[in-house]
Amino acid sequence: MTRTEELAANLAAVEERVAAACAAAGRARDEVRLVAVSKTWPASDVAALRDLGVTDFGENRDGEAAEKVAAVTGVRWHFVGAVQTNKARSVTSYADVVHSVDRTGLVDALSRGAVRADRTVDVLVQVSLDGDPSRGGALAADVPALADEAASADGLRLAGVMAVAPLGEDPAAAFARLAAVAERLRQTHPYATTVSAGMSGDLEAALEAGANALRVGTALFGHRAPLSR
Numbered sequence: 306m307t308r309t310e311e312l313a314a315n316l317a318a319v320e321e322r323v324a325a326a327c328a329a330a331g332r333a334r335d336e337v338r339l340v341a342v343s344k345t346w347p348a349s350d351v352a353a354l355r356d357l358g359v360t361d362f363g364e365n366r367d368g369e370a371a372e373k374v375a376a377v378t379g380v381r382w383h384f385v386g387a388v389q390t391n392k393a394r395s396v397t398s399y400a401d402v403v404h405s406v407d408r409t410g411l412v413d414a415l416s417r418g419a420v421r422a423d424r425t426v427d428v429l430v431q432v433s434l435d436g437d438p439s440r441g442g443a444l445a446a447d448v449p450a451l452a453d454e455a456a457s458a459d460g461l462r463l464a465g466v467m468a469v470a471p472l473g474e475d476p477a478a479a480f481a482r483l484a485a486v487a488e489r490l491r492q493t494h495p496y497a498t499t500v501s502a503g504m505s506g507d508l509e510a511a512l513e514a515g516a517n518a519l520r521v522g523t524a525l526f527g528h529r530a531p532l533s534r
């Protein structure tokens with residue numbers, strides 16, 4: 306099998322899972338965006354999946370992302386990892402969506418970067434589902450203020466929320482908490498409808514709980530090298 310054949314088979318298997326989960330949840334496939342998380346994989350893999358019809362790709366390190374952005378055209382880029390404040394300017398030069406907004410200082414830095422690049426960048430507030438913000442994400446109680454700030458920041462468009470299921474907990478319970486945060490957010494920001502949740506191991510649970518953006522790496526590309534992320 307060539308690498309392209311392997312990626313095509315992986316994509317078909319993921320699409321089968323997504324279709325089955327959508328059917329089980331009574332949802333339409335076209336209301337769900339598949340973000341292929343290409344971290345650690347080469348630009349040639351991104352180009353191959355693009356040619357197979359994948360439109361959205363996710364990265365979590367600025368340096369690696371910038372290289373692939375320069376090498377592959379015609380796709381939308383999502384930044385799904387922690388953003389260091391000093392990388393905000395670079396990230397806003399190429400990212401269409403930043404999934405990991407979790408603090409006030411980062412909203413300011415992303416806003417300045419987007420304005421400087423003369424771009425509008427969609428942002429998602431990352432929610433900590435285990436109450437430990439040191440592992441990324443804002444506490445649920447802090448989401449409304451952060452969302453208000455992002456919604457009024459120049460160059461940014463508040464698009465919704467994102468979360469990673471905590472280890473050692475049933476993802477369905479965690480994604481239900483995210484759904485509640487998302488619903489509360491829509492009461493004040495009705496257009497902020499994106500719910501980014503679900504990875505290779507838990508995309509069915511995320512779809513069942515209402516996610517409409519899946520971030521899938523391993524199931525599309527294979528297992529990442531053990532010492533990388």
Ligand SMILES: *Cc1c(COP(=O)(O)O)cnc(C)c1O
Pocket residue numbers: 342344365385386469504505506520521522523524534
């Ligand atoms: C790596 C990563 C993913 C993809 O995870 P897989 O288990 O490989 O599908 C999704 N979201 C974030 C934030 C990631 O860092």
